[in-house]
Amino acid sequence: MTERSVYRQADDYDRRMSPYDPSAFPPFAVTVDLVVLTVRRHALCALVVRRGESPFQGRWALPGGFVRGDEDLETAAARELSEETGLGAHDPLSPMPGNTAHLEQLGTYGDPGRDPRMRVVSVAHLALSPDLPAPRAGGDANSARWAPVEVLLNKDGGFAREEEQPTQLAFDHARILADGVERARSKIEYSSLATAFCPPEFTVGELRRVYEAVWGVALDPRNFHRKVTGTPGFLVPSGGTTTRQGGRPAQLFRAGGANVLNPPMLRPEV
Amino acid sequence: MTERSVYRQADDYDRRMSPYDPSAFPPFAVTVDLVVLTVRRHALCALVVRRGESPFQGRWALPGGFVRGDEDLETAAARELSEETGLGAHDPLSPMPGNTAHLEQLGTYGDPGRDPRMRVVSVAHLALSPDLPAPRAGGDANSARWAPVEVLLNKDGGFAREEEQPTQLAFDHARILADGVERARSKIEYSSLATAFCPPEFTVGELRRVYEAVWGVALDPRNFHRKVTGTPGFLVPSGGTTTRQGGRPAQLFRAGGANVLNPPMLRPEV
DNA sequence: GCAAAAGTGTTTAGCTTACACCCATGA
DNA sequence: TCATGGGTGTAAGCTAAACACTTTTGC
Numbered sequence: 146m147t148e149r150s151v152y153r154q155a156d157d158y159d160r161r162m163s164p165y166d167p168s169a170f171p172p173f174a175v176t177v178d179l180v181v182l183t184v185r186r187h188a189l190c191a192l193v194v195r196r197g198e199s200p201f202q203g204r205w206a207l208p209g210g211f212v213r214g215d216e217d218l219e220t221a222a223a224r225e226l227s228e229e230t231g232l233g234a235h236d237p238l239s240p241m242p243g244n245t246a247h248l249e250q251l252g253t254y255g256d257p258g259r260d261p262r263m264r265v266v267s268v269a270h271l272a273l274s275p276d277l278p279a280p281r282a283g284g285d286a287n288s289a290r291w292a293p294v295e296v297l298l299n300k301d302g303g304f305a306r307e308e309e310q311p312t313q314l315a316f317d318h319a320r321i322l323a324d325g326v327e328r329a330r331s332k333i334e335y336s337s338l339a340t341a342f343c344p345p346e347f348t349v350g351e352l353r354r355v356y357e358a359v360w361g362v363a364l365d366p367r368n369f370h371r372k373v374t375g376t377p378g379f380l381v382p383s384g385g386t387t388t389r390q391g392g393r394p395a396q397l398f399r400a401g402g403a404n405v406l407n408p409p410m411l412r413p414e415v
Numbered sequence: 416m417t418e419r420s421v422y423r424q425a426d427d428y429d430r431r432m433s434p435y436d437p438s439a440f441p442p443f444a445v446t447v448d449l450v451v452l453t454v455r456r457h458a459l460c461a462l463v464v465r466r467g468e469s470p471f472q473g474r475w476a477l478p479g480g481f482v483r484g485d486e487d488l489e490t491a492a493a494r495e496l497s498e499e500t501g502l503g504a505h506d507p508l509s510p511m512p513g514n515t516a517h518l519e520q521l522g523t524y525g526d527p528g529r530d531p532r533m534r535v536v537s538v539a540h541l542a543l544s545p546d547l548p549a550p551r552a553g554g555d556a557n558s559a560r561w562a563p564v565e566v567l568l569n570k571d572g573g574f575a576r577e578e579e580q581p582t583q584l585a586f587d588h589a590r591i592l593a594d595g596v597e598r599a600r601s602k603i604e605y606s607s608l609a610t611a612f613c614p615p616e617f618t619v620g621e622l623r624r625v626y627e628a629v630w631g632v633a634l635d636p637r638n639f640h641r642k643v644t645g646t647p648g649f650l651v652p653s654g655g656t657t658t659r660q661g662g663r664p665a666q667l668f669r670a671g672g673a674n675v676l677n678p679p680m681l682r683p684e685v
Numbered sequence: 686g687c688a689a690a691a692g693t694g695t696t697t698a699g700c701t702t703a704c705a706c707c708c709a710t711g712a
Numbered sequence: 713t714c715a716t717g718g719g720t721g722t723a724a725g726c727t728a729a730a731c732a733c734t735t736t737t738g739c
Contacts, residue, residue: 170444170445170481171481171482171483171484172442172443172444173442173443173444173445173482173536174440174442174443175440175443175445175525175536211440211441212441212443212525213441214441214527214534215527216527217525217526217527218523218524218525218526218536250522250523252520253488253520253522253523253538254488255445255482255487255488255538256487256488257484257485257486257487264484266443266445266488266536266538268523268525268536348718349718349719350717350718365702365703365704366717366718366719367703367704367718367719367720368701368702368703370718370719370720371719371720372701374719388710388711389709389710389711389716389717389718390710390711390712390716391710391711391712391715391716391717392709392710392711392715392716392717392718393708393709393710393716393717393718393719394709394710394717394718395717395718395719396718396719408699408700408701411701618691619691619692620690620691635729635730635731636690636691636692637691637692637693637730637731638728638729638730638731640691640692640693641692641693641728642728644692658737658738659689659690659691659736659737659738660689660737660738660739661688661689661690661737661738661739662688662689662690662691662736662737662738663689663690663691663692663735663736663737664690664691664736664737665690665691665692666691666692678727678728681728
């Protein structure tokens with residue numbers, strides 16, 4: 146049987162009519178890729194790892210890996226996230242403090258030829274995490290880092306300032322990253338997801354700087370304060386206050402239970 | 416080499432460090448499943464096909480099929496849509512009249528065991544179409560039909576009125592359908608997607624009945640009219656009017672170029 | 686004329702914005 | 713006392729909800 150004939154069977158396969166035949170479909174490799182976003186020094190940053198092998202050797206890429214034969218997609222994504230960052234995936238039904246992150250499916254990328262070695266379908270996931278001290282990646286500290294998305298998405302594939310490393314991402318990861326950033330930008334409008342970028346306790350000012358970094362705009366601190374504290378379920382005061390260097394101490398808050406914001410936060414016009 | 420050892424290799428595979436080894440990943444079948452929605456007789460309906468084979472023999476299922484070895488995911492979805500309905504996928508960059516539909520990726524479902532025969536990852540797509548005369552499915556007119564989503568999503572798996580057919584969907588298709596319906600419900604709030612349910616020329620009243628059917632609410636016709644005609648880019652008058660049986664003739668409109676509505680349509684509180 | 690659906694005008698309430706102003710702390 | 717960021721008050725302008733009212737057709 147030629148390879149072509151195998152594929153013909155797959156083409157004509159109809160799951161309503163045909164019995165199961167393991168040779169009747171083309172095999173795919175399935176991976177999960179992660180868009181892990183955080184806010185560092187007032188900039189939206191993504192986790193990238195350096196590729197040590199061809200193709201795209203030396204380029205930055207999104208972290209990811211193969212889905213195991215017996216695990217579901219979200220488990221695979223949570224496992225990769227944990228392996229790359231030490232973060233545990235956050236269960237939205239039981240909000241818990243600690244080293245957790247928001248994790249959701251982003252989209253699936255399966256163009257033939259997106260990986261020159263074989264047919265790979267990648268189920269991309271989006272993870273949002275508070276600022277972490279430093280990424281760890283299998284002991285090789287230099288092979289993983291946070292990079293501002295603005296740099297990574299520079300379409301001309303420019304070089305980072307100090308280093309001579311091209312920032313153009315491997316495979317179709319620039320498109321995946323762009324989709325993830327757009328998802329995050331729109332989703333913090335109508336959901337409480339922005340709190341996933343904050344530590345368990347945070348101030349209104351810290352939350353505002355998250356919005357400003359993700360949207361790339363400046364927001365009026367007075368109106369922002371009134372808005373977020375007035376949106377039911379968004380924030381609950383934790384009782385404490387911060388000590389600051391210059392400036393009145395700020396109230397500390399935790400994320401309220403609400404997942405959807407009503408009314409939504411309004412992103413200023415561009 | 417045992418199967419277990421093959422899977423261990425996949426577990427430990429790291430795309431940054433390892434060369435390509437075709438035996439180093441578990442093979443998956445990849446399919447596309449379609450949530451095709453339309454509005455018929457004031458109800459939101461989905462296209463379902465009858466399964467002729469085990470598992471879930473006799474049950475309704477979403478249309479779908481295997482992705483070919485050389486086609487990308489969206490092409491596979493458009494091909495399945497065309498095969499099941501005769502609809503061509505609508506290219507959002509070149510809005511054209513005719514027998515087209517909106518098509519977008521919905522999400523990917525890959526739990527082990529979702530198909531008892533093998534490991535299948537399904538990339539679900541959402542299609543929105545105007546009301547069609549009747550579904551066609553490979554000549555067997557009885558094997559495909561429109562069914563109200565309200566009936567299909569009845570969790571207790573009730574029976575349709577006239578027939579003795581259980582309406583509980585096969586596989587995890589109830590969850591996929593529910594996700595597709597929720598996507599459609601939320602997306603017509605802030606995009607012009609509701610026009611995808613309408614023929615090329617339509618009245619404000621027809622568009623309002625789309626919103627009412629998808630959301631399952633009653634809307635004030637006067638405020639709705641002012642709102643949609645006042646939203647820039649949503650509708651453009653085509654010049655004609657309708658003849659009605661009782662009632663003032665209505666202006667005809669086409670979909671304007673805008674994809675995102677500003678201000679958005681507001682879904683009434685539940 | 687009457688029913689029915691299309692469209693317009695008007696009022697009221699709520700929300701956003703812009704910005705004046707006050708508060709609490711460290712230096 | 714001053715700089716700095718936190719937080720409140722308030723008036724103008726916009727939007728949406730409710731609903732009275734007019735328009736245009738078929739019967």
